[in-house]
Amino acid sequence: MAGVLSTAQAAPIAVSLGDPAGVAPELIAEAWTRRKEAGLAPFFVVGGALALGMAAASRGLSLPVRQIERAGEASDVFDEALPVLGDADCAPEFGVPDESGARLALHSLREATDLARTGSAGAVVTGPIAKARLATVGFTQPGQTEFLADACGLAHESAVMMLAGPSLRTVPLTVHEPLARVPGLVTAELILAKTRIVARALARDFGLSAPRIAITGLNPHAGEDGRMGREEIEVIAPAIARLQAEGFHVSGPHPADALFAAHERDGYDVALCMYHDQALIPIKTLDFDAGVNVTLGLPIVRTSPDHGTAFGIAGKNRASAGAMIAALRMAGDCAARRAAPLPNESPA
Incomplete structure (x- = not known):
């Protein structure tokens, strides 16, 4: 969806290792070996030189690793070796998470985020x-999105999750909430706040000066004129009308069962969905191996592959590096736009 941009003006990307017993280290290693063909901007990993070497060996990859002392050294090293910042490390058993791995993962996340927040890194992946497992070593947030919001001094609701792939972008209005709670959480205020954040972020980081945002209904057939629920009439449609009056290019409420068909996707740039599975099922169906989790609304660029630790296949050379490569590429593109914004990319 986004083209590869020149990242000459952007600082290198900081990558947090993830759980070293999972697939992240081997996917980071493969991403580095494919850096030229994938057009990746320079990146470095915070900690885990030994873990990365073990993971690369499990995939039969030749991975030269060079430890660096400052983030700025990464660009000079990147063509010849994978830069690793610092000496924090462990020797993981693939598929078996433990406390030492959790401590390394948390250290890597904290340091990578701080480097992006202070400008030493152009983005964090x-x-x-x-x-x-991280909760046992001091991680108190529900997930990494909330961790990043806290690190940037923002309320959790100001950090908006977007899932992006080659064919589709989606944003869940409510995220990790039981389905029974969702109707009570769908408010006009939340729709207004998240839509504004999404529109500004798509302009700033994705080069879409007037992004088209399709907003789904909550109920089957978008409520079918109130016969299947009144949230569309009483909450969602009034919020859409207000956003349109403010100049945003929004439409809906759309029936979610039809919105993701191929002939519909050309009509919008992102779909704002009412709950987790409404947003994630289509993106994982269409773009599972290339889906990227992007956090919008932060003062820093953050992306992540849209998959989990996959402990069951870690170290078995079965995990696809597609989503990791896509996350690195997207981070580089967004960082380049922030470093050198184009005249037509002013926020909506």
Whole structure:
């Protein structure tokens, strides 16, 4: 969806290792070996030189690793070796997460985020973590999105999750909530706030000066004129009308069962969906191996592959590096736009 841009003016990308017992280290290693064909901007990993070497060996990859002391050294090293910042490390057993791995994952996430926040890194790409395991070593947030919001001094609702792939972008209005709670959480205020954040971010980071946002209904057939629910009439449609009055290019409420058909997707740039599965099922069906989780609304660029730790296949050379490569490429594109914005990319 987004073209590869020159990243000469952007600082290198910081990559957090993720859980070293999962697939992230081997996918980072493969991404580096494919850096030229994929057109990736320079990146470095925070910690985990040994873990990365073990993971590369499990895939039969030749991975030269060079430890660096400062983020700025990464660009000079990147063509010849994978830069690794610092000496934090562990020797993981693939598929078996443990406390040492969790501590390394949390250290890597904290340091990578701080480097992006202070401008030493142009973006942060986060490897998948095991949240329950991290909770035992001091991770208190529901997930990495909330961690990044806290690190940037923002309320959690100001950090908006977008899933992006080659064929589709979606945003869940409500995220990790039980389905029974969703109707009570769908409010006009939340729709207004998230749509504004999405529109500004797509302009700033994706080069879409007037993004087209399709907003789904909550109920089957978007409520069918109130016969299947009144949220569309009482909440969603009034919010859409207000956004249109403010000049945003929004439409809906759309029936979610038809919105993701191929002939419909050309009509919008992103779909704002009412709940988690409404947004994630289509993106994972269409773009599972190239889906990227992007956090909108932050003062920094953050992307992540849209998959988990995949402990069951870690170290078995079965995981696809497509989503990791896509996350790195997207981070580089967004960082380049922030470093050198174009005249037609002013926020909506």
